[in-house]
Amino acid sequence: MAGVLDSVDQRTQLVGENRLELLLFRLNGPQIYGINVFKVKEVLQCPSLTILPKSHRVVIGVAHIRSGTIPIMDMGLATGNVSVGDPKQCFVIITEYNTATQGFLVSGVERIVNMNWEEIHPPPKGTGREHYLTAVTEVEGRLVEIIDVEKILSEVSPMEETISEDILASSRSDESQEAPKVLIADDSKIARKQVTKCLEALGVEVTAMNDGHQALVHLREMVESGVNPSEHYAMMISDIEMPEMDGYTLTTAVRNDPNMNKLHIILHTSLSGVFNQSMVKKVGADDFIAKFNPDVLASKVSERVKASRVKE
Template sequence: MPGVLDSVDQRTQLVGENRLELLLFRLNGSQIYGINVFKVREVLQCPPLTILPKSHHVVVGVAHIRSGTITIMDLGLATGNESVGDPKDAFVIITEYNGATQGFLVKGVERIINMNWEEIHPPPMGTGREHYLTAVTEVDEKLVEIIDVEKILAEVSPINEEISEDILASAQEYKPEEAPRVLIADDSKIARKQVTRCLEALGVEVTAMNDGKQAFEHLKQMLADGINPVDHYALMVSDIEMPEMDGYTLTTKIRSDDALNKMHIILHTSLSGVFNQNMVKKVGANDFIAKFNPDVLASKVAEQVKAVGGVMPQE
């Protein structure tokens, strides 16, 4: 699909203003799905595939693309649906998540649309616990389902979620009333679980929110209740891509609020690259961490806990 990716510079303003671009595609049938264009490196007709013995059932093979070897997954099978079908009649969306490149086999690619994150909503109640949606929206009066790719990757190629022994050894056991508190915001259920398990292993008390809007409303409610969030939480760890309000906008709103602007904010995202580091500086976040490295996350959190007076053991 020629021209599916424009220059990063043309998209800088979109992200800074709570906007995104979705690449729309189909698997089987009439249902339309979406993926953030920032995750997409390339879209092409499926190239010849090499079958890997004993691979996961959703992996249809590997492809040699631009001097690299990329695993190709049938996105229909990966979401619990029917196979996309013969790869020769399908397209591949090459994506980058958490520093790794992979391809998703889809039946057809539609177009790119420009949207506001406020138009992207959490999956409706009653979808069940095992769904593969991270959000939904409406385009031309049709429902568009945005797939939780992090959940798929965690199932197909699980990452190591264990914190190294030397990192754990540097964290003491806190008494419940003394446990440092951290606020996290992430729309992916699997990502919330990964971050929560990581921080709780350090003895940190975690409050988890499903998106930026929910997190900001939580902070404002604390203020209304007479609780200072900056004193209550050692820091906030926020995803960037979230329905209702993205992490960049959340950070901007916090920095614009006199009662909240001293909060320490780490943006934690599967989006990567120099662009995001520049955006971190633009919106005023304290740090940027690529998902998901438990040692890096644990170290950054422990460092901030110590900085605000939390008792961490000596090295």
Template sequence: MAGILDSVNQRTQLVGQNRLELLLFRLRGRQRFGINVFKVREVLQCPRLTAMPKRNAFVRGIAHIRGQAVSVIDLSMATGGRPLEDIHDKFIIISEYNRTVQAFLVDGVERIVNINWEAVMPPPKGAGRYSYLTAVTEIENELVEILDVEKILDEITPVNTEVSESILERSSARSLQDLTILVADDSTVARNQVKRALTSIGANIELVKNGREALDWLRAKAKEVGGDISTQVPLMVSDIEMPEMDGYTLTAEVKADPLLKNMHVILHTSLSGVFNQAMVKKVGADDFIAKFHPDELASAVQKWMFTDEPAAQLNQDAS
């Protein structure tokens, strides 16, 4: 198990090819789940946990990993199931999302699989546990569920979506009322976070759930406009990990289309620890921002909504 992620650093060539690698794991029973390998730092057998006063009910305790205290979240409980038992026999997946490191307690970890984003579909509409799904795929004739980790983390530690007064004052200098920003993200929570932050600076927001929907919407809008879409939609804020078409592929498609290419693109992703900056440049994105800091996002939107200059420098502060 310790070596299951040894080759992760050699897999970055998958980025930009509309492919991903999933680490498969189980919670309770036969159902398999997946997490993007690029979100995972390490997989370990569950160590001894330290109790934490007034902790969230889903947090089983604190693990001390390589000099860092990491909260261990029972992923079964967090998705509405029963708590995992005999946790000393279980495993933790140490991951980095949205600039934070946490560990997910799971029953067992299986292996890594390589699939195409086109084979990853939005979840079926329904209630209950499906509300925690961001996507599903089929592997070996079995359904694999990809959890909306951002929703889980937001329920445990809600993210501040308020834009500071200084940014709001700056936004009042120029009106965004006649312009639209397209936001593409497969996570309901992430879409709403972005919407709240950007609506507060006066922006009109159009929301879509994945790269394919974004491209279809943009091409329909360009047909409606009858020309360069950037006159009405000067900016797109896109996640990278999305079903059917990832953000890199979406950006490349946008920049290759004569009617779309003048629109600025901000890649806004929870891949805060690992990302391929060379690929960000290659596909022509104008900026890269790690989720989720409302002031950083609002400032970047203000910058790219009112500039006619091409991107000169990617955001070096995303880490």
């Protein structure tokens, strides 16, 4: 796998064109799984691990990599399956999610494939609520399952989801006024739950969509019915990585439509913050915040709601 990510920096041109690249890997059988290359920092043979007493059963140890200490999780155990096997015979995919770095132990890494987000689909209906899939796709006739890493991390190392009292006190909407409305788009049910809980604590009425395509269809239906989305919603908060249509493409479509291009848009993602700051300007979003900090999200939403009411 040496060099498999050597040209990852060149792949930024895919973003904004509704395209992505998946790193394909295996756990403990023939099934193929995928992860967005932009979440991947490095792929390497599993290094020596140090066991941490009383750590979560999914965390099989920590590794010292490039002057840092990184928790290593067994991806098989993390998704409710059996262990991927002897770490000495496995690979580690080093990833960055929600401003934190962690490694996932997998049995084997295959290759990188270039795809269009339109080829990435939500998990089939009827798969239940306990699965760890955020999307599925097909590569050369084989089903590829894209794992909901945010769900794994929320179970292994839960993030604080409660707004600080001082932030809540200063951000809560005036109950004497009509509740502000916010549209959110995110393919992770964990992320939708987190954002909805945060906004509802502020007195905000939330409309949630499962991906960018659903959100765009919803907005266009509003326009067709004579409703201006930018007047109905105080803002839209969109994830970037979503099946069918990513957040960059969604933002571009909104900005190119004169009937909704005034809608305030915040991109909310676990992708690299430095990279996204430049993409915010490219696609015309108003702001970018990294997942998931309830205080930051609450403050941003509060600022926007107050600004929109001043204009009224």
